[in-house]
Amino acid sequence: MAVKWLILVPAYGRDYRTPREVLTDWNRDKDFRIQDVSNPYNGRMVNRQDAENQADLSGTTFQIYFNRLITFCLIRKVGGEWKVVGKEVE
DSSP, X not given: OOOOEEEEEXXXXXXXSSHHHHHHHXXXXXXXXXXXXXXXXXXXXXXXXXXXXXXXXXXXXXXXXXXXXXXXXXXXXXXXXXXXXXXXXX
């Protein structure tokens, strides 16, 4: 069964101020940690390449927390390109 929603946080102590910074590092294939206790892979790392190459992550929307983990943005592959969805990219 494919995962359709996954909560992530920046890995290795990284943080961001804007959704644009999150998307930039996502597209640079930086690691993000799965932060979802309901997911059997909680705590594991995932990056853009994983999302594109693992069939169970196809079509997944990633909810990525940033700004000291108080803000989030949604990232999804739309028309072959990764985009922040739901609001304008700052």
